[in-house]
Amino acid sequence: MIRVGIYGATGYTGMELVRILQRHPGAEIAFVASQSQAGKTLRQVFPAAPALPLIAGAEAPLDEVDVAFLCLPHAAAAETAVVALAAGVRVIDLSADFRLRDAAAYAHWYAHTHPAPELLAEAIYGLTEVCRADLPGARLVANPGCYPTSVLLALRPLLLSNVPLAGPIITDSKSGVSGAGRTPSQTSHFVEVADNFSPYKIGRVHRHLPEMEQAIGWWRASAPPLVFSPHLLPVPRGILSTIYVTLGADATEANLRALYGDAYAGEPFVEVLPAGELASLAHVTYTNRCAIGLTLVGRTLILTSAIDNLIKGAAGQAVQNMNVMFGCAETAGL
Amino acid sequence: MIRVGIYGATGYTGMELVRILQRHPGAEIAFVASQSQAGKTLRQVFPAAPALPLIAGAEAPLDEVDVAFLCLPHAAAAETAVVALAAGVRVIDLSADFRLRDAAAYAHWYAHTHPAPELLAEAIYGLTEVCRADLPGARLVANPGCYPTSVLLALRPLLLSNVPLAGPIITDSKSGVSGAGRTPSQTSHFVEVADNFSPYKIGRVHRHLPEMEQAIGWWRASAPPLVFSPHLLPVPRGILSTIYVTLGADATEANLRALYGDAYAGEPFVEVLPAGELASLAHVTYTNRCAIGLTLVGRTLILTSAIDNLIKGAAGQAVQNMNVMFGCAETAGL
């Protein structure tokens, strides 16, 4: 039985983690921590949650757990990771702290010095389908961002192929509101979001951009530039990325579909959709799956990629990573 | 041309007032004031608004207006009313400050001393259909609360009739989220509201309860007690009150419908629905109307009453009051 601790349990990601782990046959929750709500029970914060006592992070009994999930703001996550690793606890960090391998890039995009740059080289970028072999020995896993998960799973087979690419890679991504977190703000107010739909942080602004560029660079040496346009959808959860890649040579949709079929054959959580079917949120919400559709129009390949941002885009993929790290069935609890 | 000033223009009610007054043929907006956003334009706060400059309330040119609308928090409203009245400006207050005639009741429900108790006797309770005759001479109008508007218009003909009542008057009321205002909070977060539906402040808790009891007392000496159960609907705007009154004697639905038809004959904004039709939000959103349905089941009369909380429940009724105060057509701009 894997003993688990959760830091930052009162956000949407933390809560989703609790929900998944509660029905996980091989894991048990040893503690749930929250800075802002310590002293209450989780049930007092979420009406559908179990009555687990919330403790302050500083009082977490690290000696009672095998792995800690960090659902904390960036910087706070890295500081907690240092403490947990020192106590011999493996860490799955759902913040952005260990996603970028370059401390200077981190400092640029997050506007402060990285709290633990010495750990960057060791952290595994936890797109499970990609890093699976590295997980059993990993001490520290950087769980990918939600937008990057939807985009990178869709792009990877193409980038690793020898299909030439021309023009920019454009990802027009749409996310449900839980992606913005649980802290109230004008932009998450029901009246502002309902009946509305709005792009935001278009251009080179969103912090998930360097994370995606980093992985694209790993997979193809001189890939075209990435254009990333996030939009806010009036739904609680789910991400759909519609990705446009202009190919540098003629191709057939059948060949591209075969390429993707081979790449994801046997994957329990990635579904390459049959011809004529496009990915939608209804394919994936409340599951750990990623659905990928392919449509070729002239030389433009249109990829539609859908995930549940809280599950495959956060808590679900974190548990998928834990499962592989500890030798459980990869699908356990998911 | 009526010259209008609006205090608190950056809330939902203030914004709705601007929208209505912009297309009003007999009124013009002289200033819009906001404590928190002074210095910006209204367009910077609402993307669909005109680019009116927002000034601080203290700098409002009261000598340039005939009437001031107060979309302010309670207490602040009363203080501003004093200043405006002293400057010879008529006041339509959309806060709760002048709704209760009894300063002690106000102090009890609002937990502070009334800032201007000397004005309470003078204030007109501005349910237009009821107070119409008093408006031309009024200096100060207390615009009714949104829930009370939906409930009182539905109850009044019955209360004024000689139909005996038994048992409590129960109003099960449901409101869209704009009724809770624009300040972000956990309870108005999109993810908490969407796909949810929740009662709140059931019992003798909500501040609209004494307002309704006061008017019920005016219309029937010994009315049964009122039970008021508000609920939060996952829609931006609209209130539906389903009201249950157990009659003290047999009656027919046809007679009751005739009673209501007579009471509201000729009213431009109150529609008594035909037999078999129930009020819904779709009858009234984006209008100044109140739709009232009647269904008699045994001795229980079920009234369904729908309004748009921001229009007939706030800004629209305020303009309707202004129209009568200044001798415009009552429907102008509405």
Add this chain to the structure above:
Amino acid sequence: MIRVGIYGATGYTGMELVRILQRHPGAEIAFVASQSQAGKTLRQVFPAAPALPLIAGAEAPLDEVDVAFLCLPHAAAAETAVVALAAGVRVIDLSADFRLRDAAAYAHWYAHTHPAPELLAEAIYGLTEVCRADLPGARLVANPGCYPTSVLLALRPLLLSNVPLAGPIITDSKSGVSGAGRTPSQTSHFVEVADNFSPYKIGRVHRHLPEMEQAIGWWRASAPPLVFSPHLLPVPRGILSTIYVTLGADATEANLRALYGDAYAGEPFVEVLPAGELASLAHVTYTNRCAIGLTLVGRTLILTSAIDNLIKGAAGQAVQNMNVMFGCAETAGL
């Protein structure tokens, strides 16, 4: 391993049943049948479903199953029940066909002669918390309606107590749209439902009314009349019933809460909420639970009762019944 067949698998209730049974440790789906979609796979009908082949009901291999779930229209359900029972298969019927014990009442409310009146006496009304002892020996279970589940669980402890009641029992109930089924209609069109909220079938019209009256009659000989007002909520799933019962004598909220606490002590799926907490959809969606809040105002007891209409109100309670019928843990799969 309980072998299960599902008739009418392509409606919302059927689909929910598949979802639950897929993760049930002690049951396996032997077939899924659909009149309208036979020949397709379930995956072609619901993008998140498994690729089970849909067969015509008439071709269902009844000899391969222990129990059949009927998610069929009324009348069709009773006819299928006869066939299944004759084949030695136990039946859990999610339609209304076996809920009313009186064939004449059925004929009145459903406007046709009951297809199998000889089975009415045998059918167990499957509110699991009530009929638990009868389930192990049952051949035929009438799974309760969604509204009745929310209302009857909330009323039962009070009705069985010696607290005197006065005035009508009023239930103001609000349901998500999946309660109306998957067949497209004007009233379930997104544009008609979104931003709207509407009462419907108020009075003595809705077919769940006699079902509730029947159970109320079982539990208290001369109960007050029931007034039932259903409303359509702009959410996919969930029911909240706000129930008003005027007591015939003074009582304290604490005593009533104790009564309910005793009645549901140890129940895995019924939660009596602590003082001051009201039931909401967020307490129960995506679970098999019923949350019940109590508020006493004067002599009016206000019960708030929430369930997920597709789970505790249909597929979940059906599986809960199956679990007890076959000796599984009652919570298995739920």
Add this chain to the structure above:
Amino acid sequence: MIRVGIYGATGYTGMELVRILQRHPGAEIAFVASQSQAGKTLRQVFPAAPALPLIAGAEAPLDEVDVAFLCLPHAAAAETAVVALAAGVRVIDLSADFRLRDAAAYAHWYAHTHPAPELLAEAIYGLTEVCRADLPGARLVANPGCYPTSVLLALRPLLLSNVPLAGPIITDSKSGVSGAGRTPSQTSHFVEVADNFSPYKIGRVHRHLPEMEQAIGWWRASAPPLVFSPHLLPVPRGILSTIYVTLGADATEANLRALYGDAYAGEPFVEVLPAGELASLAHVTYTNRCAIGLTLVGRTLILTSAIDNLIKGAAGQAVQNMNVMFGCAETAGL
């Protein structure tokens, strides 16, 4: 006073037209026609509509009107146009029948022979900002499609400029559900749409594609190919198109913004947003406006263009066209 007849008044577009014309100071509705609902009043179809009697189209008194609006299915619209024009009535057709100038293209995309090809040369493509000069003398106006309105207004200044273009023009467009019409279907069922988001008809499938290509061809001789990806948003109304155009040479955002500012200077219904502001549905719903944002990322120009699909994308633009045709103020009623 312009006398107006409306065919197909009971769809969303027809209903919006009634709403606009009711408050139009220079027009009056002479008749509303509906094939399916003739004999009822409009109020019986829409609870917020006036009680206008619905007549059969064949019985419409064409001698009493100056202009007919056709909110009919394609083919039926062209047939009615022939009748109305023969009666000396000017026609504004909101269907697709007169948008494509080439009868062969029409036959290809709409799968039947054009009912009135002799009128195609005469029909004005009614993007008001573009065709304004031709409207006073026009007998027949083809009101543009909703998607094309959002895309073409955003592209036109660029296409008419001398900025070179490279790569495809990609428009990732998202529409509210009213764009799909009022006829119930599985894809417009509330439960299928709410909490979902889905692309559809991606590739060379959607009938608005040739309409956009035709106009693009008018404005730039050898424009890059157009890629059009429509998506269904869980909102009742509004379209946002996010359009990606890769330029063939370096440019500055300021220069491009100036180009757009000049193109739309003085336009009452097109707003070019200031630097840093992106178009959203909240800019435009319930108005006749089109909001256009510009963001340059490397050599990719990202245009965000928002309209209300029922107003600027249909009924509002139709009235705008009528206003110019009959010499009213262009903004009258809007």
